[in-house]
Amino acid sequence: MNRQFRKIVATTDVHSAFGSAAPMLAHLHAARSDSLIVDCGDFFEGSGFYRLGEGRIERAVLTSLYDVLAPGNHGWPHYFEPQLHRMTVCANATDDSGAPLFDRLRVLDVGGRRVTVTALIGPQAFNAIPSTQRVGHRVGDPVQALRAVMLEHHHRVDAWMVLSHSGFEEDLKLAESCPFADVVFAGHCHSDVLGPARVGDTLVVKGRELGAGYAVAEPVDGGWAARSCLFADVTEVPRDLAALLDEISSIDQQLRGSVGTLSEPYRNTSLDRRRLLEEIAGRLHTGLGADAVVLNETALRTVRLGTALSLGNLLAIEPFGNQLVHAFLPEKDAQGHDELLSRLAEDVGPLVVAPAPLPPAIRTVLTTDYLADSFLGGRTHQAGTRLGQAVHHVLTSPPPESAEPDKGDRR
Template identity: 60%
Template sequence: MTAGRSVRQILATTDVHSALDAGASFLGHLHEARSDGLLVDCGDFFEGTGYYRLGKGALERDVLLSLYDVIAPGNHGWAHYFEPALHQRTICANAVDDSTGIPLFRRLRIVEVAGRPTAVTGVIGLQAFDSIPVVQRAGQRAVEPVKALRELMLAHHHEVDSWVLLSHSGFEEDLGLADACPFLDVIFAGHCHSDHTGPARIGSTLVLKGRELGVGYAVATYTPDRWVGRTALFSDTADTTPSVLPPELVSVRDRIAAFDAQLAEPLGRIAEQYRNQQLDRRALVQDLADRLRSGLGRDAVVLNETAFRTTILGEVLTTGDLLAIEPFANSLVEADIAPAHPHDTEALLAHLTERVGPLVTSPDPLPAGLTSVLTTDYLADSCLGGRARPTGLNLGSAIRSTLTNGDDH
């Protein structure tokens, strides 16, 4: 894994979400960092932009296999981590087979960092695991991270001098992990998309996170008495990043450029209220929900904000814009409501919000006596028991129509 390299530090990215538009500077910096660094990722490298939708994960796979030494799985792109080559590099201590309890991935790797045998392990938070599409995690479950980490430490404490965790749980959750597992020296955080990047210290444990979406990274280095860390942006070193890339990365860069041309294709003039500004995600979702309810004659529409992303819009909607806003290829379905909820819409919304985050409904409040709602296939499968019927509509087409008022010229 690190043959021929003397590793003195660990560099971590997280939640890249297929944001490969940084191109050569992103790739060049990571390639240069490999000379004396262990490169790790804390999950969700896949899904989130048009690069993933067009390439179906091939670009991301090649970047991970060309540059990274150890990766932790995230809830997005979960199935990719079981591909043979990626599976060999993936670690996770708390994802197991539901019936046997056998770990789904290797639980740790031991790497020499700055002359110290260092255990590198990973966990996925329970909320993150539950947000994996149901069909992808069938027959699997996540063990409580603290329990899994303590068991791992007891089994391997005599083999290592340091413990480093790649966590896909959220920064606040990781502060709690640091408190519960003081044997951890470094926690690289992920999953949360928060402004908290650290470094923070809980006792002797260092918690830090690189900026998401390919914007930044975190670095941990061992000094004579403790681990120290910092965060940085890839743009900070763009002027000093080498322009010469190895052949495998030149191929990736060229394929990114080819996709750029497809993503620039125009789809229609953007409606005035959305034009030339940062997209207000909630305003779009509310507009869309209202249009779907009135246009399709449905009693109610429920959409989760996390199915959408924000981006900066110009005069014309492009394929890249649309795939950035709706990167997950969701379909719209008519989902049945469980018998316990038709007359308690507040309980229904509380149940859904706990699972998927903020919601937008039309109407607001929802009327009592609902038996079904128009929603996404993801929300129906993950939170409503999969009791749904297809409508023949996909979310992306509905968003396109809303943003352009039906103008496709």
């Protein structure tokens, strides 16, 4: 099919959220007739669909419905698979020698204008990639990379579209530093800020995450217009998508299976992930005899819970399969715990520690393999359990204070 693009449709941070995928898939299928379909990263990981499907569904959706991809920190290795690598652009990711890891841009006609589509990954997002997945990879300054690409190609194009996996606030700064950009499609935000926000002549806009919505940009007299939209409910889907939806449905049935009855404090509520992590950290500290426990709040996700814990709930709460390990602290961090925790919080967000404050002289902490390998030097030994197992145990076990007291020997 000879497609003529009138507009650009962008999703972001879908995170394998296929529990209600029909509206997104049907809309993108229909939009392909006159729209360039792009994604701003993190299409993979974040739900049981990824854990059980191992990326098959995501790969099928991207290769059948999308045109251009920006890489995200989640699912980073998938963007190097041959089919997806050919679809991916990024101006500021290189190997150790400085060679680009991906094509830096695409040039296409949209609404009668010659348009460059490029992408950027923010340093914070890049550093959140597990260290073992980014060996030999480097990230450059987004502003400098975008300016360099513009200087090389400005004579060839009429407009600049940027797919950014950096966060909305960072994209506002990018727009201020690179006023030649017409539209910045934001990602890596996980916020309700959608825009469009105007910075000079640049529009910054974001679609809703988790497959709920999209951003769209189209040429108008004197520039570009952009908006954020929700995917509309559908009653039927195109026949072309039937096999894909059947596979989604098959995994969905597995995810609906119960893995236990929820403990009273967690029933019929939106999960407070910090409260859950604090309870997990406390139990791990006492139960496994760890000197200290350090966990990052973003290791878990918030979901709405009922009375039973389903497999889908469990894999949505802890979608990353983190292993718990005892990590030996680097020598410089064995005493300066405040500095260590401050640095970790800057890299990964809010932390939960037990005990609080940390003891003055500890050499190991119980944490996730992700934190240990990426930020604590990688010297570890296994704790023999996964974070998901700890989540399951706490959510389905009575809290310690509610256990029936020992009534002694009644003989």
